[in-house]
Amino acid sequence: MKPAVDPLAQLTEIRAIMERSSRFISLSGLSGIGAGVAALAGAAFGHWYLRSEYGEAGFVRLLEGSSEMRLSALPFLLGLAVGTVLLAVVAAFWFTRRRARQEGRSLWDGAARRLFWSMAIPLVVGGLFCLQLYLHGTAGLVVPAMLLFYGLALLNASKYTVDEIKLLALTLLALGLVASFLPNYAFLFFALGFGLGHIGYGLLMYNRYERAPRS
Numbered sequence: 198m199k200p201a202v203d204p205l206a207q208l209t210e211i212r213a214i215m216e217r218s219s220r221f222i223s224l225s226g227l228s229g230i231g232a233g234v235a236a237l238a239g240a241a242f243g244h245w246y247l248r249s250e251y252g253e254a255g256f257v258r259l260l261e262g263s264s265e266m267r268l269s270a271l272p273f274l275l276g277l278a279v280g281t282v283l284l285a286v287v288a289a290f291w292f293t294r295r296r297a298r299q300e301g302r303s304l305w306d307g308a309a310r311r312l313f314w315s316m317a318i319p320l321v322v323g324g325l326f327c328l329q330l331y332l333h334g335t336a337g338l339v340v341p342a343m344l345l346f347y348g349l350a351l352l353n354a355s356k357y358t359v360d361e362i363k364l365l366a367l368t369l370l371a372l373g374l375v376a377s378f379l380p381n382y383a384f385l386f387f388a389l390g391f392g393l394g395h396i397g398y399g400l401l402m403y404n405r406y407e408r409a410p411r412s
Contacts, residue, residue: 223297223304224358226407229365229399231288236391239281244384246273257381260337267336274331285395296407312357319350337380344373344390361405365398 247255247270251262259270297304323346327339348369355363369390376386 223293223300223302224362224402225289225292225296226399226401226403226405227292228289229395229402231292231399232285233392233395233397233399235281235284235288236395237388237393238284239277240384240388240392243274243277246277256384260380264334267331267334271331308357312354315354315357316350319346319353323347323350337383338377340383340387341373341377341380344369344376344386347391348373359402359406361398361402364401365394368394 244256247259249255250270251258251266259266294304303309323342326346327342330336330338330342348366351362351366351369355366372386372390372394376383376390379386
């Protein structure tokens with residue numbers, strides 16, 4: 198006599214298979230924590246450099262300074278941005294690849310490619326737009342625009358990955374809007390959004406999906 202089949206268990210299994218094929222669910226919470234730490238380090242280093250170059254209120258002086266002053270600081274700011282992004286990407290790649298291997302998933306399947314492109318296009322457009330803001334004398338809106346475009350990129354990508362990423366996206370959008378009214382505190386909002394925001398999201402993801410259950 199065949200054992201009774203549980204329809205609910207079958208439906209749950211089918212749903213899990215469909216979700217794995219359409220959504221990239223191997224994002225590691227540790228990658229979010231690593232990205233947040235990289236952002237905090239970048240914000241701290243940038244604040245220290247501008248203060249050493251332009252005085253105690255270095256970033257405010259840069260915002261209120263001449264176009265020549267902003268152009269002279271541009272190579273450092275671009276290098277800082279690229280370095281911070283590279284550190285965050287390396288952390289995300291390392292921890293997410295490790296989790297994908299543990300789950301027997303490919304790091305570059307169809308869902309991962311859709312996730313990548315849904316984020317890449319808004320981020321590239323946003324990065325170029327932020328550069329134009331800086332060059333045209335509205336540097337105070339650069340960090341708010343970064344938060345807004347990144348939040349929109351995450352919101353756009355949320356349909357291809359875990360639902361918790363929407364919480365981070367909405368947090369960044371809210372911080373970006375508030376930061377647009379307080380441009381002198383751009384480094385603080387950068388640290389809150391890209392730093393603490395990522396760390397909080399990473400801790401949530403790690404505790405919910407990755408931490409081994411207590412015996």
